[in-house]
Amino acid sequence: MLELLTGFVEELRAAGLPVSLTESIDAAAAMHHVPMEDRQALKYALAATLVKSADHWRAFDTAFEVFFSLRGERYGIDAGSGNSSAETAAAGSDGQEGAVGAAGAGGGSPVSAEDLAEQLYRALLFGDDGRLVALARMAVGRFAGMEPGRPVGGTYYLYRTLRQLDMDGLRGRLLDAARMQAPGGALSPLEERLMSDEMQQRLTRLRNAVEDEIRRRLVADRGAQALARSLRSPLPEEIDFMHATRDELLALQRAIRPLSRKLAVRLARKRRRGRTGPLDFRSTVRHSLSTGGVPVDLRFRPPHPAKPELVVIADISGSVASFARFTLHLVHALSDQFSKVRSFVFIDGIDEVTEIFDRSDDVAEAVHRVNTEADVVWVDGHSDYGHALGVFWERWGHGITSRTSVLVLGDARNNYHAPQAWVLQEVGLRARHLYWLNPEPRSYWGSGDSVVDVYGAHCDEVVEVRNLRQLEHFVSQLT
Amino acid sequence: MTSEASRPVAPAARGSELGEDLGPLGFPDPGPARFAGVDDVRDQLAAAGYLADDAIAGVVHLADRLAKPVLIEGPAGTGKTELAKSVARVTGSRLVRLQCYEGLDESKALYEWNYRKQLLRIQAQQVLDAGPASDASSTVASASGGDSGSGRASGGPGRLTWRDVEEDIFSEEFLLARPLLQAIRSTEPVVLLVDEVDRVELETEALLLEVLSEYQVSIPELGTVRAQRIPLVFLTSNNTRELSEALKRRCLYLHLDYPTLERERAIVTSRVPGIGDELADQVARIVRSLRTLELKKPPSVSETLDWARTLVLLGIEQVDAENARATLHVLLKYRSDLERAAKELEMTQTDGR
Ligand SMILES: Nc1ncnc2c1ncn2[C@@H]1O[C@H](COP(=O)(O)OP(=O)(O)O)[C@@H](O)[C@H]1O
Ligand SMILES: [Mg+2]
Numbered sequence: 151m152l153e154l155l156t157g158f159v160e161e162l163r164a165a166g167l168p169v170s171l172t173e174s175i176d177a178a179a180a181m182h183h184v185p186m187e188d189r190q191a192l193k194y195a196l197a198a199t200l201v202k203s204a205d206h207w208r209a210f211d212t213a214f215e216v217f218f219s220l221r222g223e224r225y226g227i228d229a230g231s232g233n234s235s236a237e238t239a240a241a242g243s244d245g246q247e248g249a250v251g252a253a254g255a256g257g258g259s260p261v262s263a264e265d266l267a268e269q270l271y272r273a274l275l276f277g278d279d280g281r282l283v284a285l286a287r288m289a290v291g292r293f294a295g296m297e298p299g300r301p302v303g304g305t306y307y308l309y310r311t312l313r314q315l316d317m318d319g320l321r322g323r324l325l326d327a328a329r330m331q332a333p334g335g336a337l338s339p340l341e342e343r344l345m346s347d348e349m350q351q352r353l354t355r356l357r358n359a360v361e362d363e364i365r366r367r368l369v370a371d372r373g374a375q376a377l378a379r380s381l382r383s384p385l386p387e388e389i390d391f392m393h394a395t396r397d398e399l400l401a402l403q404r405a406i407r408p409l410s411r412k413l414a415v416r417l418a419r420k421r422r423r424g425r426t427g428p429l430d431f432r433s434t435v436r437h438s439l440s441t442g443g444v445p446v447d448l449r450f451r452p453p454h455p456a457k458p459e460l461v462v463i464a465d466i467s468g469s470v471a472s473f474a475r476f477t478l479h480l481v482h483a484l485s486d487q488f489s490k491v492r493s494f495v496f497i498d499g500i501d502e503v504t505e506i507f508d509r510s511d512d513v514a515e516a517v518h519r520v521n522t523e524a525d526v527v528w529v530d531g532h533s534d535y536g537h538a539l540g541v542f543w544e545r546w547g548h549g550i551t552s553r554t555s556v557l558v559l560g561d562a563r564n565n566y567h568a569p570q571a572w573v574l575q576e577v578g579l580r581a582r583h584l585y586w587l588n589p590e591p592r593s594y595w596g597s598g599d600s601v602v603d604v605y606g607a608h609c610d611e612v613v614e615v616r617n618l619r620q621l622e623h624f625v626s627q628l629t
Numbered sequence: 630m631t632s633e634a635s636r637p638v639a640p641a642a643r644g645s646e647l648g649e650d651l652g653p654l655g656f657p658d659p660g661p662a663r664f665a666g667v668d669d670v671r672d673q674l675a676a677a678g679y680l681a682d683d684a685i686a687g688v689v690h691l692a693d694r695l696a697k698p699v700l701i702e703g704p705a706g707t708g709k710t711e712l713a714k715s716v717a718r719v720t721g722s723r724l725v726r727l728q729c730y731e732g733l734d735e736s737k738a739l740y741e742w743n744y745r746k747q748l749l750r751i752q753a754q755q756v757l758d759a760g761p762a763s764d765a766s767s768t769v770a771s772a773s774g775g776d777s778g779s780g781r782a783s784g785g786p787g788r789l790t791w792r793d794v795e796e797d798i799f800s801e802e803f804l805l806a807r808p809l810l811q812a813i814r815s816t817e818p819v820v821l822l823v824d825e826v827d828r829v830e831l832e833t834e835a836l837l838l839e840v841l842s843e844y845q846v847s848i849p850e851l852g853t854v855r856a857q858r859i860p861l862v863f864l865t866s867n868n869t870r871e872l873s874e875a876l877k878r879r880c881l882y883l884h885l886d887y888p889t890l891e892r893e894r895a896i897v898t899s900r901v902p903g904i905g906d907e908l909a910d911q912v913a914r915i916v917r918s919l920r921t922l923e924l925k926k927p928p929s930v931s932e933t934l935d936w937a938r939t940l941v942l943l944g945i946e947q948v949d950a951e952n953a954r955a956t957l958h959v960l961l962k963y964r965s966d967l968e969r970a971a972k973e974l975e976m977t978q979t980d981g982r
Contacts, residue, residue, distance in 0.1 A: 180691050183691060183695070184687070191687055194688065198687065198881040198883060199881060207884065339975030344918055407923075415870070416870055440745060
């Protein structure tokens, strides 16, 4: 068991979790206090000692399911056998859900596809989770077409199975059934919505059960270590803006809200603490009366720190678009921390989008609208930093003062146009601070058509911002 | 001087010592078990009105067995503070609460000397020293502490050296014990709650870490105070700031998120007197659906309870679009959230039927 734990901890570290030696010792100690056969209790005991951030839960969860999936009698698996016998084994070996095996497999003969679909539908309708799991296992055996040693990912098998299960069809049937049961044979719009959320949740449980079963079989085939390695995915704060997959973009979207809330509080505090106000003489004297006139307690007036002004100029063309989106989102979610935030977006043309943010009270929605409403194409829709910056200076340059901090966002890949670096020189001279945030790895800077070094010469700093962690770090130092 | 006898000494300050400190593997002795197991934690908490899931019950059980503090993180109103209170209740412990805020420092968290009282004591001594024991001065002296009698008996009329005075004013009598010290030197069982720890600055966090590693406090003027038994400790955080790695390493970690439908329904049923099962179910389902929307401030458990109470108060037995819309402001605090909720949950017009 201790060996298993060691491997597990190594996997967590490889996935990016900062597990210390103390914590792994704690985990070993914790295992003594949970009954070994209780997988759920074991999971929470390990989580309590090894995972110290909610963002790391997913990575932990995946690794746990892989490493500890084969424990317990009833999880026995007949990995070597072909599909049809694996399926009866899955149904039969399950003492607890024996009813399903008996009703479905009819004492050993494989269940028909129609039968399986019907039983699944009924299990979903009655919310019978135990049955659902048993059926999901059968469905994988029947539909996933898993073969030992085949080098395909779990998602391939997942989609193969789900397609056969016809999730949309199931959802429709379930909702119909709910409507039939309602008094009058119909649901009110509110009830309709609640019911649809409920059915969605049950279908998600089915999907998870299918995923679990596929994972279990893959572990049996390839071994825990190898599988965990292939399932590893970056933690949300480490996802690369420029190469995020669709799922990763969703994870980023989920992460950005709590992050902006957290940053807002931190910045507000920092500003308040930054300076102490002047001595309040009257109050000090008044308070000294209780100590016989000795001014033991010095009283200060509350400080009034000034909020800086922010101007953001963002390239929103193709490869850097999501970087711009998340940065704009964060900055505008923090707009209370600045006296004013103005935003400009460009490709080869440039447009001010401040108003889109001001008008909408939902930042995510505003960011979305920026992409559709801003007028940013001038000639051909390929980035032209020089032209965009030139127009910016001409039309809005006078708005920059010694209270303004300017952020330019982009990879500075200028398609070999003229950089017009003099604009940044002017901006830099006038503004309080000028920063360039580049989503490319530092080692790429200046290669090919990147002119970031030319611009960088006029900036206070060029900062590499490839992921949320770096973005958070930069923004938290901004005010 | 020999005022030793008259000075009150806290039993915990001088007397008690933890016997065998460290067990095998360097773990401190957790003492006799407070719970019989995970299920016992869950049952006891449920009996006290707190409905725990496997993760919550599991971590409380471990905290007891490993004698480690628990760091609870999660959105506001999900039952973090309430968990600590409930654990105190079921274990028959006194709850000692350190409410954190920005600017909280050692003197408010651990202890400080009552300097006003010390100053008065010194001034009284000056009066005493200034002249022969006139009526006025002896009144002041006896008012200042009551041990002037013993001082005079041994050292002549009012003649105390500065060292005597110093020793006197740094005695137990002038000490203000703050929650951390209170918890450490308590002779009865305590649960220590360090609430909203994310609000304090890093230095104060370091102080906490020190206390939670040693379970002892040393006061230079008085000596070292040790806990008789390591108390159960809960730290809560709304996650407005990343806590230090060191503190996290020291603690068991529990992320308290919004409860599942089933648990929230049970919480509503147990906390809202007079609510029917059907209404409790509806409330929990609507709240769950609301939380799937991208709201600025998703409803918390306490808001769910407020809403359920409101519905009961208004005599509503079944939620429909109309009465939901009319009472939704109890649940959601932003106007944009209210609008979005009404639109998404089809509450904008009255029911078709
Ligand atoms: N699991 C639970 N069982 C019973 N009541 C709960 C539970 N979780 C939350 N509550 C209720 O929610 C309210 C808010 O909880 P609280 O502990 O103050 O939240 P937090 O400290 O997380 O902000 C409590 O007063 C309690 O009534
Ligand atoms: Mg609280």
